[in-house]
Amino acid sequence: MRVLKLFISATIFFVIISGCFAVQGFASEKSIMFIIDFSNSMNQMLGNKSKIDIAREVVANTIDKIEAGAKIGLTFYGHREKDKCDDIEIVMPLQKAEKQTFSQKMSDYKPAGNASTDLALKKAAEILNNNEDYVNFVLITDASNKCEKDLYKSAREVRQKYDYRFNFYTVLISPDKKEFPKYNFAVKSLSGQLYAIDSVIDIKNTIESLVSSINSYKPYYPKTVTNNDMVLIPAGEFYMGTDDRTFDPIERPKHKVYLDAFYIDKYEVTQKQYYEVMGENPSFWLGSDLPVDSVSWKEAKTFCEKIGKRLPTEAEWEKAAKGGTNDKWAGTSDMNKLEEYIWIHDTGANMKTHPVGLRKPNAYGVYDMSGNVWEWVSDWYGESYYSKSPEKNPQGPEKGFMKILRGGNWDSHIYEVRTTSRYPKNPDAKYCNNGFRCAKSVEPNENR
Numbered sequence: 001m002r003v004l005k006l007f008i009s010a011t012i013f014f015v016i017i018s019g020c021f022a023v024q025g026f027a028s029e030k031s032i033m034f035i036i037d038f039s040n041s042m043n044q045m046l047g048n049k050s051k052i053d054i055a056r057e058v059v060a061n062t063i064d065k066i067e068a069g070a071k072i073g074l075t076f077y078g079h080r081e082k083d084k085c086d087d088i089e090i091v092m093p094l095q096k097a098e099k100q101t102f103s104q105k106m107s108d109y110k111p112a113g114n115a116s117t118d119l120a121l122k123k124a125a126e127i128l129n130n131n132e133d134y135v136n137f138v139l140i141t142d143a144s145n146k147c148e149k150d151l152y153k154s155a156r157e158v159r160q161k162y163d164y165r166f167n168f169y170t171v172l173i174s175p176d177k178k179e180f181p182k183y184n185f186a187v188k189s190l191s192g193q194l195y196a197i198d199s200v201i202d203i204k205n206t207i208e209s210l211v212s213s214i215n216s217y218k219p220y221y222p223k224t225v226t227n228n229d230m231v232l233i234p235a236g237e238f239y240m241g242t243d244d245r246t247f248d249p250i251e252r253p254k255h256k257v258y259l260d261a262f263y264i265d266k267y268e269v270t271q272k273q274y275y276e277v278m279g280e281n282p283s284f285w286l287g288s289d290l291p292v293d294s295v296s297w298k299e300a301k302t303f304c305e306k307i308g309k310r311l312p313t314e315a316e317w318e319k320a321a322k323g324g325t326n327d328k329w330a331g332t333s334d335m336n337k338l339e340e341y342i343w344i345h346d347t348g349a350n351m352k353t354h355p356v357g358l359r360k361p362n363a364y365g366v367y368d369m370s371g372n373v374w375e376w377v378s379d380w381y382g383e384s385y386y387s388k389s390p391e392k393n394p395q396g397p398e399k400g401f402m403k404i405l406r407g408g409n410w411d412s413h414i415y416e417v418r419t420t421s422r423y424p425k426n427p428d429a430k431y432c433n434n435g436f437r438c439a440k441s442v443e444p445n446e447n448r
Helices: 010-020 051-065 099-107 117-128 151-165 180-189 200-216 271-278 297-306 314-322 335-340
Strands: 002-004 031-037 071-077 088-095 135-141 166-173 193-197 230-233 236-240 255-259 262-265 374-380 403-406 423-425 439-441
Touching: 031 051, 031 117, 051 099, 051 135, 051 166, 051 200, 071 099, 071 117, 088 099, 088 117, 117 135, 117 151, 135 200, 151 166, 151 180, 166 180, 166 200, 180 193, 193 200, 230 314, 236 314, 255 314, 262 314, 271 297, 297 374, 314 374, 314 403
Parallel strands: 031 071, 031 135, 135 166, 166 193
Antiparallel strands: 002 193, 071 088, 230 262, 236 255, 262 439, 374 403, 403 423
16 A cells, blocks of 8 residues: 655655645544545446445445544535536535444445536535534545546635644545646645555555544644734844854854844744735645745735834844854754754654744744744845944845845754854745744833
């Protein structure tokens, strides 16, 4: 069996990078909504079984092995009409029932025509309306539907609307090789899990893996971050940059800088914050308390200004990151403690962003300044600027071609996420590893 879990091979890494660099209540029992493709292609044989019979087997055996008391539902598409792309029906809403009831319902229908997988996904997700339930959605299809429009877009719309309450699994039965990448791409962006049945011998392992994932699933309640969550960084001197010649020359020379007091966001700007202000969420990874990603420098600047803030200067960013203790990484200078503070390739980031504030803050109480996503700062980049930087409140060169990213990201290594590390980048760059946080000057009449 080929079980394609998140981000576990170089091939999957390529798919992710290619895609992302382009453009509280919870019931104690489990809730699972199966979305079953009954299109004509599901009549095709895989070995000695039809695809629809394999789907029936997956549903029946999964229900049989799910923890007792689970609520189960069934959504079918392509099961009644030959040429209607909207032939979609929730044939059984979420309920507790005997296994035989669901098996009988699965046997009552035969593949009939075509219907849209993306519309079926949206229809099934409507069970999340007007409640706070968390539901596991299990899509079973062969990815051969001719009615499908844009699964990736629809899946993202559903996750944006319902957030972590929408937990997504996909079982592909002998999928078309041309169609497989877009399913893989959609599932990855939702942090879901995808399983591929390429032969009948894969069925047992697929069921076991699916059941294990559902039984171990626990609802995640996202952190609420507000625009007022800021930390005061006191006025004073610190040393910026490094004289260590083993590091990048653009980090030299080490020089003394005095900064007035300022505020900086305690967390990286989240997707929820960004969406509420900008009306869109450009991020590849989706989750309300994940850092917004795939934003340009101008978009980051615009967001901050709309809420009465600004981007931090490069000097402000570095002082805040060092935590008043001259930390080598934000929070620590001990390499053995990095997993306590930062999300990078070397500390288990698993090739994706993570909710803000899960790991420890630095000494100032600021989170994720090393790793998770690169962070835009206001300065233009100047290769020799450090050697002539003013000592008090430096603002960076007056003009330039590149802006600066700081802090490293989920795919970075230890070397790249030091508090002195700098990354010049085209200000129009919108990658799934860059985000930002905002800053604000202390008003003259504030007693700080």
